[in-house]
Amino acid sequence: MEDMIHMDRAMSTQQDIKISARNVQVYYGDTHAIKDVSVEIDDKTVTAFIGPSGCGKSTFLRCINRMNDTIDIARVTGDIRIDNEDIYDPKVDPVQLRAKVGMVFQKPNPFPKSIYDNVAYGPKIHGLARNKADLDEIVEKSLRKAALWNEAKDRLDAPGTGLSGGQQQRLCIARAIATAPEVLLMDEPCSALDPIATAQVEELIDELRQSFSVVIVTHSMQQAARVSQKTAFFHLGNLVEYDDTDKIFTNPQDPRTESYISGRIG
Amino acid sequence: MKNSLLVTDARTKKRNAKEARFKAYGLSAIIVAMLALAVLLTSVVNNGMSAFQQTFITLQVPLPADKLDKVGNRDPADMAKVTTIGYNPILRDALVAEVERQGLTTELSAKDIGEMISKEASATVRDRVLANPDLVGQTVTFDILASGRIDGVFKGRVTMESAALDGNTSPEALILAQQLAEAGVIETKFNWNFFTAPDASDQRPEAAGLGVAILGSLYMMLVVLFLALPIGVASSIYLEEFAPKNRWTDLIEVNISNLAAVPSIVYGILGLAIFINFMEFNQSSPLVGGLVLTLMTLPTIIISTRAALKSVPPSIRDAALGVGASKMQSVFHHVLPLAAPGILTGTIIGLAQALGETAPLLLIGMVAFVREYPAAFSPESGLFGEASTALPVQVYNWTQRSDPAFVERASGAIITLLVFLLIMNAVAIYLRRRFERRW
Amino acid sequence: MQSLTTPLFLIFALAVIGYYLAKSRAMQVAGGDIRGLVSLPHQHALNTALATVVPPTAAVLLFALYGRFADTGPSWLFTLVIMGLGVTGFALSLIGIKTNSRARIFAERWILGLLIFASSIAVMTTIGIVFSMLFETFNFFGQYDWRDFFFSLTWSPNFRGNSDLGIIPLLWGTLYVSFIALVFAVPVGLFAAIYLSEYASPRMRSIAKPAIEVLAGIPTIVYGLFALITVGPLLRDYFAEPMGLGQSASSVMTAGLVMGIMLIPFVSSLSDDIINAVPQAMRDGSLGLGATPSETIRQVVIPAALPGIVGAILLAASRAIGETMIVVLGAGAAARLSLNPFEAMTTVTVKIVSQLTGDTDFASPETLVAFALGLTLFVITLGLNVFALYIVRKYREQYE
Incomplete structure (x- = not known):
């Protein structure tokens, strides 16, 4: 077990850089929510953003697929690149970007449609399936990847809102991966779930690392330690420290990080 | 390497085009709605502004004693025996004389010239004379109404072409009217009578005014205010603060929301059946109109009052109960005053709605032709019991007349009504802004 | 007393x-x-x-x-x-x-x-x-057979007796006018609501929303007059006569169109409330998957809001059916079963007014029929209202 983790680490350091942010500032009206954040996120890795509530970790996450565009008063400056392409370039269509950078939200938010239609929604709008059989295959693959296939295969026509909380969140994950994204952003995906559902979703996140670069925001340090290889600590809109997860938790460089992980702030 | 983000693929382009189209539909829907509003208002204003202007003829009228006071004692009772028919030739001759004095020549007969004067004019002059018998024997200057056709000339309603086809006027009369206007005898000026005069018959649109209708609407609004406000507030207080949650109060709830959506004409049938046929209140009276409008406005007031009561936070009630006030005291001393602005706003909006309502009033006879100003109280008819009409009903009434001059009157009445509504709504908005409270 | x-x-x-x-x-x-x-x-x-x-x-x-x-x-x-x-x-x-x-x-x-x-x-x-x-x-039914009232295809009251008082031509006119009104008001109102709640900037919203609501505050007599003196002649001169469809200024189309304008704010403000009640999380979920705003609205927001919108449309329909002044002044007085929207037709409410104003004799079926018409109208609108309010309430509970 120990060896495997080390092997993973070794692999991840050889990975390409998937996302690179430089001097990112975010303003909500007059509030300076993100202050000069620069970070590089590796491909095929789980990166965790931790920090006390209101520290800007979710805000920064929403910059990566330009969800902040939907908020009128939000303003983003600086430079975020995915595969070395500036995603805030005027030529970039956020619609296309979001197909490449999927997102899973804090509260499970299945559409008031059937399970099948929930998962098929993304592929349909992006035109990923040539025919019905294709679509069926995508739906099955996504549900399998999200570890929901066995529970849902007999009731694909049942409404997604009828599932339990944990199942709903896995449905949302299946929905997100059905569009074949390269990056998966998860905004506190387990905060509305009970411990058993949380364990299932965490297990799933670990598997998703094979195919995607996963960025997860969490308020739980234990979760960050369990699922991520790299961890970034945010505090009051600043990125305080960013390093390998075990290093952050065993040997933090910054006193603020130390205070947080030892429970004195946050 | 997958597709670059910097290149928009064909599918996304198509989807974006669709997006733009969808957005355009939305924008055009809003433009259609705004345009409809603009066209509606311009149409009414264009047709109606001229109602506030009226054409008058300034005439020096000799009032011969041998015709108007045959007995010679200047007693109004005796002089009243001379009807308006007796005054007609006097006015006609005065106008003919005026035409001559101005040195104008016309092919019109004296009778045709007389038709340029409103049929209402003789009544106006007669009323003045009866009120002041000493005028008889003198030559008095009167501003008398020109006939509807002549009035129309100066408002662009009557043209040479239309006059040629019209039995009531002629192109010659139009020319004469123009000449008289140049001479300053005929003049178009602001028409106060429009707000004060009662309705007039089909033949004399130029004399028709809104006096009775405004008074009737005012009486009805008083009835609505004094009944609907207390009843509405009382029932809201009960439902919001005291009512237990059971089937009976559920029934009242459903009932009120349904009453708010019952067609207004149904209230008219109710008024006719209950207040007029069963209770035998006077037809056409502001009392019945007010009662019907009260029942109609009640759901609106109840719904807004309950919303206002609901917006007062429970902590206020708890605070009052905590110092030993009874439930009733906490409501009347604390909750109600805090909810008052909201209640007031809702009441004004309800009143505005009632002021513009027409259909139920048609059924209770308010469409009748009323020339007498209704008294607020009379021993025979009781409070608000005298026949009256109302602003919106007067509009309907005028649309049913054949003379096109009434279209202008109806539109003018609409403008008057809209101005009243505008004022009421502005007051409501002001109150809401002024007293708006954030908890 | x-x-x-x-x-x-x-x-x-x-x-x-x-x-x-x-x-x-x-x-x-x-x-x-x-x-x-x-x-x-x-x-x-x-x-x-x-x-x-x-x-x-x-x-x-x-x-x-x-x-x-x-x-x-x-x-x-x-x-x-x-x-x-x-x-x-x-x-x-x-x-x-x-x-x-x-x-x-x-x-x-x-x-x-x-x-x-x-x-x-x-x-x-x-x-x-x-x-x-x-x-x-x-x-009324004591003097006039109820079967004739509900099933007779002619309406021709005759004050000397022997009237035909069939409700069907009146209902036809009522439904035809309401249908045209809804065909106009529902798309415009719905799209206006969508634009205002999903696209418009706060500034535009603060101007357009009250402007549309002004339409709701205008008394129906004003709309009636508008139909009578502006829309009616306009439709006659530019559509009906050139196309050879009729010479009447008052027509189903006139009344329907003007009633449609009256219903725009009704549909739009109810739909606006309902669309705003759809949780933002739904929209985020869809946008986060890379859907465009219009895809989000058409495929997620509207389906989620559908029951509420249906309720709003039913309430608007009940409004249209019970509306009186616009049809009195705009639709005409002749009871007719026809498909031509440029012909004058009449409605239940018009006949209630005409049978109960002027000289009325409460013993004759020609007057009493108005009460039967009123009751029919009341039952229809009550049914629509109860159903619509039930749907809307159920819908609200879903998101509370």
């Missing part, structure tokens, strides 16, 4: 006297120190005033109703009874003033009674509506 004015006036005077009397008596009982009283002087005063006024007034109201049924005026005995009630309440409440009497509780009971009475007026209104129409409708 008239002869009861004087006793009622006397009782009100007695109440005012009682108010001050009770106040001073309470002070007297307390020996000038109100701390000795369980209830304050003004509470005693209120109790006395209410005890004096409420029972006789209630008796008068009951009697007024009874008197109408029995067709008798108030006798001297009744006057005596109500005076007695007033004086009894006055005396008992005054005698009851002691240091430890709980006048506040009694006074509050009187007030609660009044509150309950006020809230029952709404129910009485409904009962009044139903019974006033039911009664005359029975009279």
Whole structure:
């Protein structure tokens, strides 16, 4: 077990850089929510953003697929690149970007449609399936990847809102991966779930690392330690420290990080 | 390497085009709605502004004693025996004389010239004379109404072409009217009578005014205010603060929301059946109109009052109960005053709605032709019991007349009504802004 | 009624006297120190005033109703009874003033009674509506066969008797006008609501939303006049006559179009509320998957809001069916079963107005038919309203 983790680490350091942010500032009206954040996120890795509530970790996450565009008063400056392409370039269509950078939200938010239609929604709008059989295959693959296939295969026509909380969140994950994204952003995906559902979703996140670069925001340090290889600590809109997860938790460089992980702030 | 983000693929382009189209539909829907509003208002204003202007003829009228006071004692009772028919030739001759004095020549007969004067004019002059018998024997200057056709000339309603086809006027009369206007005898000026005069018959649109209708609407609004406000507030207080949650109060709830959506004409049938046929209140009276409008406005007031009561936070009630006030005291001393602005706003909006309502009033006879100003109280008819009409009903009434001059009157009445509504709504908005409270 | 004015006036005077009397008596009982009283002087005063006024007034109201049924005026005995009630309440409440009497509780009971009475007026209104129409409708069906009323295809009232009073042509006109109104109002209202809630900047919203709502505050008589003098002639001159479809300015199209304008704010503000009730998380979920805003609206927001929107449309339909002034001035008076929207047709509400205004004879079926028409209208709109309000309420609960 120990060896495997080390092997993973070794692999991840050889990975390409998937996302690179430089001097990112975010303003909500007059509030300076993100202050000069620069970070590089590796491909095929789980990166965790931790920090006390209101520290800007979710805000920064929403910059990566330009969800902040939907908020009128939000303003983003600086430079975020995915595969070395500036995603805030005027030529970039956020619609296309979001197909490449999927997102899973804090509260499970299945559409008031059937399970099948929930998962098929993304592929349909992006035109990923040539025919019905294709679509069926995508739906099955996504549900399998999200570890929901066995529970849902007999009731694909049942409404997604009828599932339990944990199942709903896995449905949302299946929905997100059905569009074949390269990056998966998860905004506190387990905060509305009970411990058993949380364990299932965490297990799933670990598997998703094979195919995607996963960025997860969490308020739980234990979760960050369990699922991520790299961890970034945010505090009051600043990125305080960013390093390998075990290093952050065993040997933090910054006193603020130390205070947080030892429970004195946050 | 997958597709670059910097290149928009064909599918996304198509989807974006669709997006733009969808957005355009939305924008055009809003433009259609705004345009409809603009066209509606311009149409009414264009047709109606001229109602506030009226054409008058300034005439020096000799009032011969041998015709108007045959007995010679200047007693109004005796002089009243001379009807308006007796005054007609006097006015006609005065106008003919005026035409001559101005040195104008016309092919019109004296009778045709007389038709340029409103049929209402003789009544106006007669009323003045009866009120002041000493005028008889003198030559008095009167501003008398020109006939509807002549009035129309100066408002662009009557043209040479239309006059040629019209039995009531002629192109010659139009020319004469123009000449008289140049001479300053005929003049178009602001028409106060429009707000004060009662309705007039089909033949004399130029004399028709809104006096009775405004008074009737005012009486009805008083009835609505004094009944609907207390009843509405009382029932809201009960439902919001005291009512237990059971089937009976559920029934009242459903009932009120349904009453708010019952067609207004149904209230008219109710008024006719209950207040007029069963209770035998006077037809056409502001009392019945007010009662019907009260029942109609009640759901609106109840719904807004309950919303206002609901917006007062429970902590206020708890605070009052905590110092030993009874439930009733906490409501009347604390909750109600805090909810008052909201209640007031809702009441004004309800009143505005009632002021513009027409259909139920048609059924209770308010469409009748009323020339007498209704008294607020009379021993025979009781409070608000005298026949009256109302602003919106007067509009309907005028649309049913054949003379096109009434279209202008109806539109003018609409403008008057809209101005009243505008004022009421502005007051409501002001109150809401002024007293708006954030908890 | 008239002869009861004087006793009622006397009782009100007695109440005012009682108010001050009770106040001073309470002070007297307390020996000038109100701390000795369980209830304050003004509470005693209120109790006395209410005890004096409420029972006789209630008796008068009951009697007024009874008197109408029995067709008798108030006798001297009744006057005596109500005076007695007033004086009894006055005396008992005054005698009851002691240091430890709980006048506040009694006074509050009187007030609660009044509150309950006020809230029952709404129910009485409904009962009044139903019974006033039911009664005359029975009279009507006593003189005119109900099968002819519901199934006859002709409407031609004749005041010398032998009228054909079939409701079908009227219902046809009503539904046709309402249909055109909805065809116009629903897309415009819905798209306006969508644009305002999903796209418009706060500035634009703050201008456009009130402007559209102004349309809702305009009385229907104004729309009626608009139909009569502007829209009707316009449609006739530019559409109906060139296309050879009719020469009438009042037509189904005229009334329907103008009614459609009236319904725009109704549809848009209800839909706006309903669309705003769809949780933002739904939109985020869809946008996060890379859907465009319009895809999000069409495939997620609208389906989620559909029950509410259907409810709003049903309410608008009920509005359209019950609307009177626009059709009176815009649709015409001829009962006709035709498909041509440029022809004048008539509606249920128009006929209610025409049968009940002018000289009416409440014994003839030509007048009484209006009550049957009214009842039909009431039943249809009530059904639509109950159903629509049920849907809307269910929908709201879903997201609360």
